[in-house]
Amino acid sequence: MWGEHRYSVRATWTGDRGTGTSGYRDYDRSVTIAIDGKPALLASSDKPFRGDPSRWNPEDMLLAALSECHLLSYLHACVQAGVTVVAYEDEASALMVEDGHGGGAFREVVLRPRVSIADASMTDAATAAHAQAREWCFIANSVNFPVRHEPTILVAGS
Known part of the structure; x- marks a missing residue:
């Protein structure tokens, strides 16, 4: 690979x-x-x-790419750490600021993954897996603004 x-x-x-x-x-x-x-x-x-709000725009796609890349990297990190994830949902947001000259840039992205794991004994490893996922995420490693994580770890059935 x-x-x-x-x-x-x-x-x-x-x-x-x-x-x-x-x-x-x-x-x-x-x-x-x-x-x-x-x-x-x-x-x-x-x-x-002047765009069509019913269609995807480049800013939507960049945020979606960061969210999905972290999700996939996180699932892999959890497998390696022995964490069983049973559900994952992210409510990601981004801040883009115009520069007043026709351009602009993203200032930050915040990922808010809500992860359900199989057992409470996996909580610390599930939390730590977010840092590993950040290191592995190709998209996050390619941008020049911060990608922050505000994860919530839940235990399934609790």
Whole structure:
């Protein structure tokens, strides 16, 4: 498994209203994102940037990637630590700040995983597995802003 991994995606703008980008308000921000063999993802810009709020935007996708990457890394860390996870749900949030010059950046992401484990004796290891997951998460290791964790560990049936 060591080595390089390459990924490809096709993003197709579908928002031409007949006059292309003749003006800022003259085109739709609709995009179709596709990867061969996977369902297409309908995307747009965020609503404040004239986008369609019913579609995924790049900020949504970045937050989702961080949340899912931590989830998958965490499950692996728990297996290695002998922790049996029976449920996992994350209520993640992000803060992005515009710079006043047309750009901006994420300032932080907070993951709030709510994890149910099989036995109370696993609680300390389940808590510690979040730090290991952070080290293993490819996406979190690729961003230049903090990704904080505020986990809750529950014991199933309690």
